[in-house]
Amino acid sequence: xxxxxxxxxxxxxxxxxxxxxxxxxxxxxxxxxxxxxxxxxxxxxxxxxxxxxxxxxxxxxxxxxxxxxxxxxxxxxxxxxxxxxxxxxxxxxxxxxxxxxxxxxxx
Numbered sequence: 001x002x003x004x005x006x007x008x009x010x011x012x013x014x015x016x017x018x019x020x021x022x023x024x025x026x027x028x029x030x031x032x033x034x035x036x037x038x039x040x041x042x043x044x045x046x047x048x049x050x051x052x053x054x055x056x057x058x059x060x061x062x063x064x065x066x067x068x069x070x071x072x073x074x075x076x077x078x079x080x081x082x083x084x085x086x087x088x089x090x091x092x093x094x095x096x097x098x099x100x101x102x103x104x105x106x107x
Contacts, residue, residue, distance in 0.1 A: 043092045043106055044075040056101045065101045076103040 048059040048066040050073040057066030059075035066073040077086055079094045079102035087094050092104035 042077075043090050043104055044077055046075050048073050048075040054099050056097070056099045065097070065103050067095075067097055067101075067103050067105070076105055078102065079104055 044060055044064050046059070048057055050057045050066040050068060057073065058064070059066055060077075063081075064075045064077040067076045077090060077092075079085065079087055087104035090104050091107065093107050094102055095105045096102055
């Protein structure tokens with residue numbers, strides 16, 4: 001292997017970063033991190049406007065998605081935010097909507 005090829009491979013490895021897992025202590029829920037204190041462990045629940053199928057309506061400033069429920073569309077938080085599971089801490093369970101979104105619903 002030439003020196004030039006080794007240099008290119010070395011730069012490629014450095015540019016890709018490392019794949020070590022992060023410290024679990026760094027993982028916090030979005031509402032615990034203070035990004036939106038009004039979430040506070042809720043499953044949201046305010047009415048929202050669902051766009052035409054198959055689009056997924058966002059609500060609560062992007063913190064959740066509209067879920068078609070018997071009483072009408074309701075805002076529910078996303079299952080995962082920044083790779084962190086949200087439902088268990090909100091006392092909910094994950095559910096995939098008919099539009100393909102993963103949201104947290106009451107147990």
